[in-house]
Amino acid sequence: MKKNAKGVVGAVRTIAEPLAEELGYVLWDVEYVKVGADMYLRITIDSEEGITIDDCEKMHRAIDPLLDEADPIDEAYHLEVSSPGIERELKEDWQIEACEDWDVEVRLYAPLNGAKSYLGKLVGLNEAGEVLLAVEGQEEPIAFPRASIASLKTRFQFD
Numbered sequence: 001m002k003k004n005a006k007g008v009v010g011a012v013r014t015i016a017e018p019l020a021e022e023l024g025y026v027l028w029d030v031e032y033v034k035v036g037a038d039m040y041l042r043i044t045i046d047s048e049e050g051i052t053i054d055d056c057e058k059m060h061r062a063i064d065p066l067l068d069e070a071d072p073i074d075e076a077y078h079l080e081v082s083s084p085g086i087e088r089e090l091k092e093d094w095q096i097e098a099c100e101d102w103d104v105e106v107r108l109y110a111p112l113n114g115a116k117s118y119l120g121k122l123v124g125l126n127e128a129g130e131v132l133l134a135v136e137g138q139e140e141p142i143a144f145p146r147a148s149i150a151s152l153k154t155r156f157q158f159d
Helices: 005-022 053-070 094-098
Strands: 026-035 038-046 078-082 103-112 115-125 131-133 142-144 147-156
Touching: 005 026, 005 038, 005 053, 038 115, 053 078, 094 115, 103 131, 103 142, 115 142
Parallel strands: 038 078
Antiparallel strands: 026 038, 103 115, 103 147, 115 131, 131 142
């Protein structure tokens, strides 16, 4: 039975999350995507100390045999393990909460007050689950409904 990408991601997350924790990492994301003619399983890990190439290799070596045994993917694929990087996409509530007070960019599907992109400090989430962004020149944070956000990414200002 062929699994869709969402089913693969769920199955891999079930395997990867406890393994990442056991190794001292946080499972940041799992993606199963087609790039050109090839399929890629991308596992992203993080830790408070940051992630090195050695950490990625350690996770890769640990998860590879578990994926072979569980066999959640019916086709050939490339396995990649990486860090989320300094500029990372925030998809889940816990990721947004972990990056409060960071500089972020909110990109919208449709313009709000004439703009489709906003830069500012991530305040967090309000009770309605909207993303709150403190924008320079605005007295109050701007609330963005999740359904209006095309992407939410941290931004690093290089001096």
